[in-house]
Amino acid sequence: MNDASPKEVGLCDASSVLEGAPQRHECRGTSVIVLRAEGALHVYANRCPHRGTELDWLPGRFLDPAGKHLQCATHGALFRPDTGECIAGPCRGQALAAAPFAVRDGRVVLEAG
Ligand code: FES
Numbered sequence: 424m425n426d427a428s429p430k431e432v433g434l435c436d437a438s439s440v441l442e443g444a445p446q447r448h449e450c451r452g453t454s455v456i457v458l459r460a461e462g463a464l465h466v467y468a469n470r471c472p473h474r475g476t477e478l479d480w481l482p483g484r485f486l487d488p489a490g491k492h493l494q495c496a497t498h499g500a501l502f503r504p505d506t507g508e509c510i511a512g513p514c515r516g517q518a519l520a521a522a523p524f525a526v527r528d529g530r531v532v533l534e535a536g
Pocket of ligand 1: 471472473474475476495496497498499500512513514
């Protein structure tokens with residue numbers, strides 16, 4: 424059930440987004456990453472700023488072996504989950520694109536951007 428307005432797309436229940444367990448969702452023909460870091464929700468485009476590829480190792484698998492950072496499967500860039508900033512790799516200093524979102528009635532909804 425999606426009670427978001429036509430300019431919004433419901434992604435998931437906010438309560439289902441747990442620390443250390445980023446989720447992949449499809450939206451408007453593209454893929455986004457929904458995650459929780461230090462209690463706060465974040466939504467990023469699933470697109471590496473280096474070459475524009477999706478980050479997942481396997482569908483929905485984003486974390487490095489230590490489970491602390493998002494890691495691009497293509498060349499291994501590492502990204503902070505709380506800011507999307509690349510801290511190591513070929514796109515160091517760049518960042519994942521944050522997607523505008525809100526939480527409405529407990530649902531994470533992507534806003535028109
Ligand atoms: S495409 Fe992500 S590090 Fe190169």
